Amino acid sequence: MPFNLGKYTELNSFLKTKNVTLVAVSKFQPLEEIQKAYNAGIRDFGENYAQELCSKFPALPDDIRWHFIGHLQTNKVKYIAPFVYLIQSVDSANLLKEINKQAKKAGRIIKCLLQLHIAEETSKTGFNEDEILKINYADYPNIEICGMMGMATFTGNEEILKNEFSKLRETFLKAKPQFPQMQILSMGMTDDYKTAISQGSTMVRVGSLLFGRRS
Numbered sequence: 001m002p003f004n005l006g007k008y009t010e011l012n013s014f015l016k017t018k019n020v021t022l023v024a025v026s027k028f029q030p031l032e033e034i035q036k037a038y039n040a041g042i043r044d045f046g047e048n049y050a051q052e053l054c055s056k057f058p059a060l061p062d063d064i065r066w067h068f069i070g071h072l073q074t075n076k077v078k079y080i081a082p083f084v085y086l087i088q089s090v091d092s093a094n095l096l097k098e099i100n101k102q103a104k105k106a107g108r109i110i111k112c113l114l115q116l117h118i119a120e121e122t123s124k125t126g127f128n129e130d131e132i133l134k135i136n137y138a139d140y141p142n143i144e145i146c147g148m149m150g151m152a153t154f155t156g157n158e159e160i161l162k163n164e165f166s167k168l169r170e171t172f173l174k175a176k177p178q179f180p181q182m183q184i185l186s187m188g189m190t191d192d193y194k195t196a197i198s199q200g201s202t203m204v205r206v207g208s209l210l211f212g213r214r215s
């Protein structure tokens with residue numbers, strides 16, 4: 001699954017016109033392909049598995065900003081806490097608590113996004129809106145909540161996608177007063193990033209378009 005420079009160049013110029021940040025999703029990609037993407041100018045990479053991330057981190061340039069985007073088990077937080085740039089997939093108060101604890105141990109303030117459950121599929125994780133509005137930010141001094149993330153239903157139905165993304169943006173706007181540093185709205189992947197951007201996305205997480213379909 002080789003890194004596709006042509007696709008990247010095209011995507012990058014589109015995202016620039018929209019002022020949207022690209023996170024290249026590099027799960028299951030070998031180091032050489034990630035290095036090629038880095039050489040093309042990408043600095044933000046997203047990984048889904050703590051173990052995979054921990055093995056890639058020391059082998060690649062240290063100015064890479066590593067985003068964690070998969071479901072994170074509390075017992076894995078300690079492995080990524082020393083170096084992770086942004087944990088996008090925070091989906092429970094328990095996880096917030098553990099990230100805060102490990103961030104403190106590492107002498108860091110860790111940036112996080114709150115994941116909202118917006119899809120129809122129950123397999124996708126995330127907070128619901130009420131849970132987000134109930135978070136007491138002061139309980140987590142070593143966490144900076146920078147925004148929200150969501151994954152839409154796996155569907156080609158434009159209306160469903162639009163509704164889910166706009167729901168995410170609505171909750172983002174509601175929660176904003178509670179989290180003064182909130183500005184990132186991470187939504188959109190290979191198949192739905194254009195719809196996500198039309199609904200206010202400021203960050204997309206794109207894998208297959210750049211690296212080819214994962215096997």
Ligand SMILES: *Cc1c(COP(=O)(O)O)cnc(C)c1O
Pocket residue numbers: 025027048069070151189190191205206207208209
């Ligand atoms: C795998 C993954 C992506 C990227 O998906 P593509 O369809 O390959 O662009 C984005 N976000 C999350 C949370 C993922 O797990």
